[in-house]
Amino acid sequence: xxxxxxxxxxxxxxxxxxxxxxxxxxxxxxxxxxxxxxxxxxxxxxxxxxxxxxxxxxxxxxxxxxxxxxxxxxxxxxxxxxxxxxxxxxxxxxxxxxxxxxxxxxxxxxxxxxxxxxxxxxxxxxxxxxxxxx
Amino acid sequence: xxxxxxxxxxxxxxxxxxxxxxxxxxxxxxxxxxxxxxxxxxxxxxxxxxxxxxxxxxxxxxxxxxxxxxxxxxxxxxxxxxxxxxxxxxxxxxxxxxxxxxxxxxxxxxxxxxxxxxxxxxxxxxxxxxxxxxxxxxxxxxxxxxxxxxxxxxxxxxxxxxxxxxxxxxxxxxxxxxxxxxxxxxxxxxxxxxxxxxxxxxxxxxxxxxxxxxxxxxxxxxxxxxxxxxxxxxxxxxxxxxxxxxxxxxxxxxxxxxxxxxxxxxxxxxxxxxxxxxxxxxxxxxxxxxxxxxxxxxxxxxxxxxxxxxxxxxxxxxxxxxxxxxxxxxxxxxxxxxxxxxxxxxxxxxxxxxxxxxxxxxxxxxxxxxxxxxxxxxxxxxxxxxxxxxxxxxxxxxxxxxxxxxxxxxxxxxxxxxxxxxxxxxxxxxxxxxxxxxxxxxxxxxxxxxxxxxxxxxxxxxxxxxxxxxxxxxxxxxxxxxxxxxxxxxxxxxxxxxx
Numbered sequence: 001x002x003x004x005x006x007x008x009x010x011x012x013x014x015x016x017x018x019x020x021x022x023x024x025x026x027x028x029x030x031x032x033x034x035x036x037x038x039x040x041x042x043x044x045x046x047x048x049x050x051x052x053x054x055x056x057x058x059x060x061x062x063x064x065x066x067x068x069x070x071x072x073x074x075x076x077x078x079x080x081x082x083x084x085x086x087x088x089x090x091x092x093x094x095x096x097x098x099x100x101x102x103x104x105x106x107x108x109x110x111x112x113x114x115x116x117x118x119x120x121x122x123x124x125x126x127x128x129x130x131x132x133x134x
Numbered sequence: 135x136x137x138x139x140x141x142x143x144x145x146x147x148x149x150x151x152x153x154x155x156x157x158x159x160x161x162x163x164x165x166x167x168x169x170x171x172x173x174x175x176x177x178x179x180x181x182x183x184x185x186x187x188x189x190x191x192x193x194x195x196x197x198x199x200x201x202x203x204x205x206x207x208x209x210x211x212x213x214x215x216x217x218x219x220x221x222x223x224x225x226x227x228x229x230x231x232x233x234x235x236x237x238x239x240x241x242x243x244x245x246x247x248x249x250x251x252x253x254x255x256x257x258x259x260x261x262x263x264x265x266x267x268x269x270x271x272x273x274x275x276x277x278x279x280x281x282x283x284x285x286x287x288x289x290x291x292x293x294x295x296x297x298x299x300x301x302x303x304x305x306x307x308x309x310x311x312x313x314x315x316x317x318x319x320x321x322x323x324x325x326x327x328x329x330x331x332x333x334x335x336x337x338x339x340x341x342x343x344x345x346x347x348x349x350x351x352x353x354x355x356x357x358x359x360x361x362x363x364x365x366x367x368x369x370x371x372x373x374x375x376x377x378x379x380x381x382x383x384x385x386x387x388x389x390x391x392x393x394x395x396x397x398x399x400x401x402x403x404x405x406x407x408x409x410x411x412x413x414x415x416x417x418x419x420x421x422x423x424x425x426x427x428x429x430x431x432x433x434x435x436x437x438x439x440x441x442x443x444x445x446x447x448x449x450x451x452x453x454x455x456x457x458x459x460x461x462x463x464x465x466x467x468x469x470x471x472x473x474x475x476x477x478x479x480x481x482x483x484x485x486x487x488x489x490x491x492x493x494x495x496x497x498x499x500x501x502x503x504x505x506x507x508x509x510x511x512x513x514x515x516x517x518x519x520x521x522x523x524x525x526x527x528x529x530x531x532x533x534x535x536x537x538x539x540x541x542x543x544x545x546x547x548x549x550x551x552x553x554x555x556x557x558x559x560x561x562x563x564x565x566x567x568x569x570x571x572x573x574x575x576x577x578x579x580x581x582x583x584x585x586x587x588x589x590x591x592x593x594x595x596x597x598x599x600x601x602x603x604x605x606x607x608x609x610x611x612x613x614x615x616x617x618x619x620x621x622x623x624x625x626x627x628x629x630x631x632x633x
Contacts (some may be wrong), residue, residue, distance in 0.1 A: 023285040028606055029376050029599040034578035035612045040545040042620070045526045045587050053171060056157060056211075056314035057325075062340040066487060070182075071357035074520065076395045077336055077350065079320055089525035091586040093618040102319035111226075118318070125178045125196050125206075 044092045046114055048099065053084040053118040061102040067094055080118060141368055149311040152554050156311040157213055161191040173322035178206030179294075179305065187223050187270065187306035194227075195303045198234055198296030208308060209241070210272040211316035212250070212287040212324045215277045218311030219472055224271045225304045230264035232298030238275050241289040244323060254291055265296065267517050277311065287315040287324045334393040343390075346489035348510050349398055355387040355525055361405070361588040362386065365598075366532045367581040370415050370542040370573065373580065376597040379410035379488045379633070381417065381475055381532055390524065391550045392507070396517040402434075402471075402502040407631065409475050410488035410594055416463070416533035420550050421504070425465045427515030433461025434502040435470060438477040441473070449537035450552075458513075464551045473533065488633055494501035530584065541572045546581035589620045590632035601631035 007062045034040075048065065059080040065088055073088050078101065090097065090110075099116050100107045108114050159174050166181045178196040195206035224236050237259045244252030244412060258275040290310045294303045316322045328337035332347040343349035356362045360448045367374030367380040376382070376608035388401040404417070411628065437453065453470055454462040461468040472478045479486060479498050486495040508517045536539040539554035549555060558565035558572075565572045573581055583598075592601050599605045604616035604626050619626065 003501070025588045029579075029597050029609075032577065032599075032606050032610055034609045036578060038609065038612055039632075040583065041526070041582050042584065042617070043525050053168070053632050055172065055318060058545050059317060059536055061319040062336065069357075071360075072353070073355075075340075075351035076391065076520070077393050087521045087524040091356065092613070093621070094437075102317070103321040104319060108379060119165070119168050122167045122170055123178050124166065127180070127196050 042092050043089050044094075044110075045087050045089045046097075046107075046110060048086045048088060048097075048114040048116060050078070050082075050086065050116045051118070052079070052081045053083050062096050063099065063101045066098050066100070068096065068098065073097075135391055140219060154216065155213060155216065155313060156309050157314050158310075159193075159208070159210070159308040160189055161186075161193050161306060162189050171318060172317040173318050174209075174210040174213035175289075175322070179208055182304075185227070185304060187225055187304050189306070193305040193308075195294045195305070197302055198231075198294055199298055199300060200295075201297050202235075202293075202295045204293045204295055206303070208292045208305065210290040210308070210310045211314055211318075211322060212243075212289055213310050213312035214287050214315050215310070215312040215454050217277075217279070217282055219276050220310050221230070221272070221273045221274045221574050222292060222308040223306045224273060224294075225260060226265065226268055227269045227299040227302045227304065228266055230299040231301045233261065234252050234265040234301065234303065235261040235294075236271070236273065236303070237261065237295070238273065238295040239291040239293070240277065240281065241291050242281065243286040243288060244518050246320055249291070249389040250287075257290075265299075265301070273533055279332045294582060298539065300418050310349075314554035322503045336393045348392055348507070349390050350393045351391045351395075353389045353391070353520070355389075356586040358388075360386075361403075363583075363585045363587065363591070364530055365583040365585070365591055366415070366542060368415050368532055368534045368542060370534060370540070370581045371557050371561040373562035373579065375595075376579075377488075377592040377594065379408050379591045379594070380413070380600050381406070381411065381415050382408035382591045383417065383464070387525075387528070389520065391520060392510070394517075395519060396507060396512065397520060397523060398505075398507045400504045400506075402504070404502065405497050406472075406475055406486075406501040407497055408481055408488050408591060409479070409481075409486040411485075413535040414474045414476060415535065416470065416538075417475065418468060418531055418533065419463070420466050420468045420529040420531070421523065421527060422466055422523035422529050422548075423524070424467060424506075424518050425515040426456070426458070426460050426464065428506055428518050429458050429460055430503055430508050430512045430513045431505040431513075432502070433505075434500055435459070436472040436478050436500055437470065438472075440473050449535075450539050451536055453538060455589060459625045461550075461552070466550070467504075468550050468552075469502065470533075471500060474536070485594065486490050488591075490593055490633060493595075495505065517580075527617055530582070532582070542581045544582040544584055545578075546570065548572055585620050587620055590627075592631055593633045596631040600629050603628055 065074040182194040239254035243254040338344040361384040364383040365378035368380040491582040541553040
């Protein structure tokens, strides 16, 4: 009985709202269907995998995750030899993140897996290098 | 024939074991980039698993035919040198050559140089008497005692050089006695003495709270200089009028962590920007990733404490709170920021900042703090990490029309323990809790939008898509098109429909 009264009152409340969707000029939101699995969130949570690098001594520094506009989403003190993962919430429009750890900087695209390595790739030297004359 | 070299290697290694602590480059990582990132600097030395001196890998220089221009060298990380010998093994690859040689130098520490490197001092120089010879050269040279006694760091530099031919040199087992003293996170400079006034391990330049050992970092959502926007329709389970201005909040979350990356507190800034409704609406949020016992205190909320006369005696109008400030009888930590937006603003049933023909009303900002740690001590539920508090676990909701049970959440966010669930699936709502489907209509429309940007919102009687011209494209494309539909870009907005 109580539930019935509640629902009647609810229906009255809804029916008595002043704003009628159909009366509000828009361009079709009233009838536009969103996909069943549509994610209304405009924020995405990404997972950054950090691969530790063994060091001869414990090395600590601050890891920062930011975007190209300079917005810092995360700062943490990290041990260089430690592997870990981080969840980071960023606007869905973000296409890349910049991860810095001291002088180590990586720009990671969000359409790829987010993996951070402290190892900076270096090209192998040419076997027969061109040497400037003395 | 092979026994003698093996024994030489073994005796060499055993001697090394008797030496003081030192650092060793044996190339066994097989990865030049890896060792260079650990501060074994290298120019012109490849890694090879063919023709190695010992183990599975050795270094192999480029062709040594450019005189003493040093086309190849290896430089150790910074070490605090100890008494003992620098050792390494070198073998030429053979082939014709005019000359071949190896030089060992000590690079002293020079504080005035940005790199820390002073003028190298030669410790050893060997010219191969027969540059075609492929016999193994065991280099062993003492670090000068007078330099060891300074206690200053140094690097050891090995040059490989020669002229004529195309021969190269193998190198392995490069050992330096002493203690590793480079910082691979700072460009391999000598280990710095950090300025750290609060001694929390975070240097002052990186520490947002350099004099507070219980705090170190700030993280912000959406950023330290911008705000996000929450837009609510309050007629749930009726679908409302799509102007999404029944309650408009601008907000920012500042999460403070300590040097151990534990969450100390979260500071929420909520600004009531607009009320386009007659309902007496409240607002709260739930943190889905932690337990209530992890929260030590809540402050800064605005509860009127005066039940509003609601149209239904069945409404639940009272709120109850635990000693830590969280709402009682909740399985997850729930904060009620305010129970009546009108009372926070100080107005009574007046549309606020949604009708351009009416005078603007001053906004009101509430600063709510959720404390997880006090003086380094977490709540009884244990310390909370950042990974427990991503935005996907922030579950804001509107309390509609004074009835605590009527919660309106974002699409697919669950209700709290105190919400009425018997209304799910009624009128325009198509929630199916067993399937994780919450707060969407048959057309999958939401009642709440959470936008990571401070945006204007529709004026009265205008729907969201009248003001945001790319909104529908974003929706019907499944989010593929215009994920930035809310930004202020050319062609994106009709400002006549926005407040």
